[in-house]
Amino acid sequence: MIKVGIVGGTGYTGVELLRLLAGHKGVKVHAVTSRKEAGMPVADMFPSLRGWVDVAFSTPEEADLKSCDVVFFATPHGVAMAQAPELLAAGVKVIDLAADFRLKDPAEFQKWYAMEHSCTDLLAEAVYGLAEVNREQIKSARLIGMAGCYPTSVQLGLLPLLEGGKQLIETNTLIADCKSGVSGAGRKAEVGTLFSEAGDNFKAYGVKGHRHSPEINQGLSAIHGAPVSLTFVPHLTPMIRGIHSTIYARIKPEGRDTDFQKLFEERFVDERFVDVLPAGSCPETRSVRGSNIARIAVHRPGNGDLLVILVVEDNLVKGASGQAVQVMNLMFGLPESQGLEVVPLLP
Structure with a gap:
């Protein structure tokens, strides 16, 4: 034990x-x-x-x-x-x-x-604690800096497009429009997360700069093997749990013939905690509540040059404690999913 x-x-x-x-x-x-x-x-x-x-x-x-x-x-x-x-x-x-x-x-x-x-x-x-990216390094690590909640969703959403230096999308015009429930602010007394302030309300914050921005750009650049720049705008939503990230990426000319649905499905086919939804789907935050699963959908409106990637996760589980347990399992040679086979809660 x-x-x-x-x-x-x-x-x-x-x-x-x-x-x-x-x-x-x-x-x-x-x-x-x-x-x-x-x-x-x-x-x-x-x-x-x-x-x-x-x-x-x-x-x-x-x-x-x-x-x-x-x-x-x-x-x-x-x-x-x-x-x-x-x-x-x-x-x-x-x-x-x-x-x-x-x-x-x-x-x-x-x-x-x-x-x-x-x-x-x-x-x-220190090894960055995102198992889908750094699994082998995590296995032999003694010190882990876990990925943040927003950075987890954004990096998973862009991983198949950037990994290994792929030249499918423009890497200096990426945008992540992200929304989080109030538990992301922590368990403390703060005016902005009071029920009467956060309930029946929706707002952006950290637009001038958010501390997760350098983490996201660092992670994406490491994944790509070259500098990546992304504009990140977080929002607070009147719900307890959940993150919904909408990511926009401009397709390069050399990527226009790519089957992006297939690309995502093949990249994550063996990942227990990443679920690529069927084409045309729109994931909901309630579909992952209480679980260590991130669900992803890929859209290409009008078959044009803009990709829209939708990612949902529970910010307290896959965005924090759940993937920390996932990492612990890897460090000690246990089955990666042990203790995490939790069916999401509905409603």
């Missing part, structure tokens, strides 16, 4: 990790940390876990995280990089769901997250 620790178990990604790991036959949750709630049974805070999780919150010092096989950080940015070196030195694998190990350039990290990176020596070693 894999002994698991979770640092920051009181947020949405933390409780989602607990939900998924509770049904995972290969792990035992050893510790869940929270300084504020230390001593409180986890199931008292999250009654949905009654009968499934019997540990109590503890401080990081009391938790003895060094005795774990792997520690997940479901924390604000900056926490993992402060604690990761000591855990790694003790032989513990680290999976960070925040941004501490996503960006390879520490100057970019400081620019977008307003803090200096405290262990830049680990950035080169």
Whole structure:
């Protein structure tokens, strides 16, 4: 059994990790940390876990995280990089769901997250946690910087078009028009996510620049093997869970004869957690709620030169905790889908 620790178990990604790991036959949750709630049974805070999780919150010092096989950080940015070196030195694998190990350039990290990176020596070693792209590297990694929720949907949506240096689309005019439910903002008191503010409302944010933009461009450029530039505009929608990304790509002359539906189907045919829908489909966020599945549809309106790729995912599962469990499975040689065979919830 894999002994698991979770640092920051009181947020949405933390409780989602607990939900998924509770049904995972290969792990035992050893510790869940929270300084504020230390001593409180986890199931008292999250009654949905009654009968499934019997540990109590503890401080990081009391938790003895060094005795774990792997520690997940479901924390604000900056926490993992402060604690990761000591855990790694003790032989513990680290999976960070925040941004501490996503960006390879520490100057970019400081620019977008307003803090200096405290262990830049680990950035080169950290593997980006998007299994469909970095599966082999993840298997031998000891430090993972998980992909963000929006970046997951955008990179999966463009992967078949860019991978291996393909010259099918223009790579400097890409646009991702993305919408997320309010849980993406985290479990905290904030005016913009109050029900009376977010309900019956729809708005863009971060139009001048969003911290997921450099991550998306970094990831797409790595996939393509050459610089890629994408304009990313996120929106807040009045729903709890879900991301819907509409991606626009201009087809190059040399790509006009491509069967894009076939291209996507063949690329993802063996990917358990990516579902390419039949031609003409429009995926809905509710079709992936609570699951680790991303659903993709490819459109070419009027058989013209513009591709429209639609991607939906649950931001807390495939966009965060679910794919963190997927990555953990790879790191420990378990079946990749173990603990993640969850049918989406409907309605």
